[in-house]
Amino acid sequence: MINPEFYFEMNDKANKLRHEWFIDENVPIDIFSIVKNKIDNLTVVFMDMGEEISGASSSFDEQNIIFINSLQSYGRQRFNLAHEVYHLKYDEKFITCLKGSNIDIERKADEFASCLLLPHNALKYYEELNDIKEKKDWTIEKIIDAEQYFQISHHAILWRLRNLEILTYEQYQKFKKHPSEKARKMGYNTKLYEPYTDENTTDGNYINLLNKLYDKKIISIEEKNEYLLDAFCE
Numbered sequence: 001m002i003n004p005e006f007y008f009e010m011n012d013k014a015n016k017l018r019h020e021w022f023i024d025e026n027v028p029i030d031i032f033s034i035v036k037n038k039i040d041n042l043t044v045v046f047m048d049m050g051e052e053i054s055g056a057s058s059s060f061d062e063q064n065i066i067f068i069n070s071l072q073s074y075g076r077q078r079f080n081l082a083h084e085v086y087h088l089k090y091d092e093k094f095i096t097c098l099k100g101s102n103i104d105i106e107r108k109a110d111e112f113a114s115c116l117l118l119p120h121n122a123l124k125y126y127e128e129l130n131d132i133k134e135k136k137d138w139t140i141e142k143i144i145d146a147e148q149y150f151q152i153s154h155h156a157i158l159w160r161l162r163n164l165e166i167l168t169y170e171q172y173q174k175f176k177k178h179p180s181e182k183a184r185k186m187g188y189n190t191k192l193y194e195p196y197t198d199e200n201t202t203d204g205n206y207i208n209l210l211n212k213l214y215d216k217k218i219i220s221i222e223e224k225n226e227y228l229l230d231a232f233c234e
């Protein structure tokens with residue numbers, strides 16, 4: 001099931017980036033604050049992008065812009081932000097990312113995002129520290145503890161454990177239900193599972209960026225108006 005080529009290749013890439021950013025391989029990261037700090041001229045825009053799109057990004061004139069779908073859970077947004085970082089750092093053009101896309105570039109960006117938030121060695125080290133010795137020790141409670149610790153979405157950690165053949169297909173199906181409820185019962189807050197918007201990120205720079213995207217014919221006038229409308233309708 002796992003694609004070892006992409007997984008370990010992307011894990012290496014993600015670790016190199018952590019290294020470049022002076023971030024230890026084993027620690028959880030606040031990806032939103034890190035990217036704003038480490039990527040120059042970055043604007044992150046939260047907007048309702050409907051059900052099909054997870055995010056989008058573009059680089060031009062030394063400006064970087066990432067769109068995050070505000071309908072998705074905070075955990076998923078963290079994952080999507082890491083996914084868009086991959087496009088910004090290693091791809092060139094404007095890209096819109098569809099949910100569940102199976103093309104290589106999207107799968108690579110997904111593996112990269114998963115490994116940036118939770119490097120392979122960090123997972124192994126976490127197992128060691130938390131007395132997870134065998135596959136069966138990965139109970140739903142242990143999974144929720146780990147996703148809370150690394151602030152990675154429930155879907156992303158399940159997918160990871162499934163790809164590493166730690167979880168069976170049946171476990172995967174069973175564990176994916178109602179993570180928010182389970183986390184709450186375990187005493188965690190449920191921010192990870194709920195939609196999130198950072199109100200401070202849609203600033204004046206956004207209008208300039210949209211104008212530039214339009215001037216360069218990267219987006220149409222309809223798209224530009226739609227983005228403006230969505231961002232400022234409040």
Ligand SMILES: [Zn+2]
Pocket residue numbers: 083084087095096097098105106109
């Ligand atoms: Zn993508």
